[in-house]
Amino acid sequence: MGKRSIEERIKEEAEYVIELLRKTNGSPIDPKHHLHYSVCNVMCSVMFGKRFDYQDEEYQNLIHCLLDSFRIMSNPWGLMYNIYPGFMKYIPGPHKQLMKNYTFITDLIRKRVENNIKSLDSDNPRDYIDCFLIKMEKEQKKSATYYHHNTLVMSIMMLLIGSTETVSNTLGYLFLLLMKHPNVAEKVNKEIDDVIGHRPPNYEDRHKMPYTEAFIHEVQRFADVVPMSLPHELTKDTQIRNYTFRKASDRQVLERRQVNALTGKRSCPGMSLALMEIFLFVTTMLQNFTIKSLVSPEDISIDPVGVGLAHIPPNYEFCLLPRSQE
Structure with missing residues (x-):
């Protein structure tokens, strides 16, 4: 998608947020703001071809809608709306804000698509939108194509929603657990120093950093940022090749029919991107800063503040002390 790799885009955002964090001069900060803005910007760069400035009002509103939707879906109102959408649409409550957030996000995406x-230029795609539009042109004569404007808008919205909160929450837990277990932080720092040194981290470095890799995977297991996963159900009868799937068929039905050759593996489509983001953000951060907790490790709570669609880490602050460059 364009001439720049996804890894380049992640590195660009990581360096940008590092420069912002330097300006804190070791003062206590809540990292959530920086995590949300930087993680979302990576996906925006991939989807729209360029990153947003953090002060951009439209971008700030986008972040607010994404985070607000996740917050609502992670409380009892959101759970009820997820389970009984037909009933809950008649009940007043904070879940009503979900549709307003949805409208803002899709309007923003449609505007970008129109631009x-x-x-x-079909010979020089700049981003995900261009690649999708080029595919639409090639498929326009096919009667059974899946490439439509609405599909494009919805796929971008799902990628933005699915990537922003999950990756930023994982990073939030990761830094929290580094403060909770300083002995682990020391080992990760040593591996970064031994393998990467002072040059910018590359994703290929992970192959020589088994401890850091193991730590990241353990954080993912522990955090379990989307414990309920997402509901999977057919909303209408669907024909795939010579197979007919009836409305309301769920994952178990599909698995019993053994049609993985048609439906593919049930795994997150953004998994590789998420792992790359987490590794590069973490190694870049720890290469430049020592994380200093404001409280002793035994006083740090790791209990989530939201449990529902997502596990949201508790609020916390830390100080970032620049590491010596000798």
């Missing part, structure tokens, strides 16, 4: 259509 890309006006300046599309």
Whole structure:
């Protein structure tokens, strides 16, 4: 998607947020703001071809809608809305804000799509939108194509929602657990120093950093940022090749029919991107800063503040002390 790799885009965002964090001069900060803005910007760079400035009002509103939707879906109102959408649409409550957030996000995406259509060069795709539009052109004569404007908008929205909160929450837990277990932080720092040194981290470095890799995977297991996963159910009868799947068929039905060759593996489509983001953000952060907790490790709570669609880590602050560059 364009001439820049996804790894380049992640590195660009990581360096940008590092420079912002330097300006804190070791003062206590809540990292959530920086994590949400930087993680979302990586996906925006991939989807829209360029990153947002953190002060951009439209970007701030986008972040607010994404986080607010996750917050609502992680409380009892959101759980009820997820289980009984037909009933809950008649009940007043904070879940009503979900549709307002949805409208803002889709309007923003549609505007970006329209801008890309006006300046599309099929020989030089700039981003995900361009690649999708080029595919639409090639498929327009097919009667059974899946490439439509609405599909494009919805896929971008799902990628933005699915990537922003999950990756930022994982990073939030990761830094929290580094403060909770300083002996682990010391080992991760040593591996970064031994393998990477002072040059910028690369994703390939992970192959030589088994302890850091193991720590990241353990954080993912512990954090379990989307414990309920997402509901999976067919909303209408669907024909795939010579197979018919009836409305309301769930995962178990599909697995019993053994049609993985048609439906593919049930895994997160953004998994590789998420792992790359987590590794590069963590190694870049720890290469530049020592994380100093404001309280002793035994006083640090690791209990989530939201449990529902997502496990949201508790609020906390830390100080970032620049590491010596000798």
